Amino acid sequence: MRVLILGYKSVVDDAIDKLDFDRTTVTELRKYARVSQRATDRARMLPCGDPTDVEAVLAALARAGVDPAEFDAVCGIDEFTVVPAAAVAAAIGRPAHLSLEVSLRFRDKELQKRAIRAAGLPVARTAVVARPADLVGGPAGELGWPRVVKPMAGAAAVDTYRADTGQELADRVGTLLATAAAKGPFLVEEYVEGGELHLDGCVRGGRLTAFGASRYVQNILNTSSGGVRGSYTLDATRHPELCARTEQFALRCLQALGMRDGIFHMEVFDGPDGLVFSECAARAGGGMITEAFEARYGINLLTEQGRAVAGLPAGEPVLDDRVQGQLTLRAPVGNALEMPGTGELLARPEVVDGRVETAAPTRTSAGQRVGVALVAAPDEETVIARMRDVQEWFAGAVVMEQLP
Missing domain, CATH: 3.90.1170.30 (Pyrimidine nucleoside phosphorylase-like, C-terminal domain)
Structure with a gap:
């Protein structure tokens, strides 16, 4: 098995080291001097200015004289490389871990929520904003208050804000259009009431092989002014109904998005009328979510991502009571x-x-x-x-x- 990987993170590389397959990693130039020291006969490292740039990746392979036909799969290590990986795979005629259609759903929040909505699952109403005039009338005019504005393909709640009035929303969008235009267009959506949860796990052949639900101490949008920004794993013996409900909901969402093999980090709201989908990424969660999941369930999500890409058997969960x-x-x-x-x-x-x-x-x-x-x-x-x-x-x- 030979895999082409776009992007480099030491924690991902450490996890893949435990698995039995050959890989070629196209890594950022700013990391290459350090990363190249980790190269082995089975782990080739190639320098690239930007592994999210399809042209730069193809050029890096060509400079190294790498025959694209040698790869059995192409994958990206995070949200920023998942779509480029699918595009590179299409360009070189090799299989992608996630197809271009599916990978786009895991990046573009409007496409993602359309797929969830089409499946009949609860999700906030949205409007795409590319200019101030888009805030007046049309889909944006049908949303209630408060509202949330966020990048279409962002990460970690960066540039995500709540707005309680039309003027506040216009000011937020105006600032984003002026200072973060490269991240636009932006998504405006209705605010969803309820406690925020994140759902993490692995899916193989369309079946969940490991799953865990965690609750944020405070909703992420409410932590900008202080408090604890973090989460804790839910005990299924204490919350059997909620854990069963979130597991079923996560699987239905993944089916709607088209993921059959891989790992995921999903965020949902547990509101008065039940669960409401927020967003989902085809990667492990940030912070120490990966470590918390492994400590609780005995499964390293990054290793499972490598297993899924290489077609290796899924790991078996081992529960810790803490x-x-x-x-x-x-x-x-x-x-x-x-x-x-x-x-x-x-x-x-x-x-x-x-x-x-x-x-x-x-x-x-x-x-x-x-x-x-x-x-x-x-x-x-x-x-x-x-x-x-x-x-x-x-x-x-x-x-x-x-x-x-």
């Missing part, structure tokens, strides 16, 4: 002169994994991630309390420059 909580560490806004280290973080009660990723002194901004932590405890209440403790301790331990 509840896992993962959170993003954030510092106060301003000039941070000192921060706790990773060793201090790991010494906190119930913290089982984590890292501080930003070194002081540094300028910190609102919502900026400076580290991550994984907490494990026997029950949800203890996990939530420890997550709050960790965030409060970390923010309080950061030494900030005092303004005159």
Whole structure:
């Protein structure tokens, strides 16, 4: 088995190292000096200016004298390379892990929600905005208040905002069109009430082989002003109805989107009328969601992605009874002169994994991630309390420059 991989992440490479197949990774030039040291007889590394650029990828293969016919599959490692991988596969006449049609549904949020809506599943109403005039009348005029505006193919809630009035929405869209036009057009959708969950797992042959539901401590849009930005795994013995309902809902959504083999990270709202689809990516979740899933279910989602691409058998889940909580560490806004280290973080009660990723002194901004932590405890209440403790301790331990 020979696989062409677009993009490089060390955690993905570490996971694939455990599997038995040959791979060629087309990696960003800024990473190549370091990444090239990991090349082996079975792991070829090729430099590329931008692995999301089809021309750049094809040129990298041609420069290296690589015969495209040698590949059995082509895949991307994250949301930004999944569509380019499908396009490259079509260009060289090789199979893609996800077809171009399916991969587009996992990137473009309007196409994604159309597919979910066509399947009769609950999802917010939407409108595409490419100019200020699109906010007046038409589909946008039919949406209620509040509304949410977001990039069509973004990630990690970047440039995603709630607007409660027409003027606030116009201001948000105007700013996005002026400063983030490359991410446009933008999607405006009705606000969905309910607690936010994320659903993660693996699907093989159209069947879920591993699945887990997690609840955010606070809805992501509500964490911009503070609090805990993180989630905890739900205990199926404590929430049997909800866990069964989310598993069935996730499978129906994946069927509507066309995924039969791979991994997913899906976000839904649990509202007064039931589950409502938010969005889904054909990748593992960010932060320490992957680590939390593996600790809880004994399945590494990144390894499962490699297994799916290579056609290897799926892994078998092994349940751990402890509840896992993962959170993003954030510092106060301003000039941070000192921060706790990773060793201090790991010494906190119930913290089982984590890292501080930003070194002081540094300028910190609102919502900026400076580290991550994984907490494990026997029950949800203890996990939530420890997550709050960790965030409060970390923010309080950061030494900030005092303004005159």
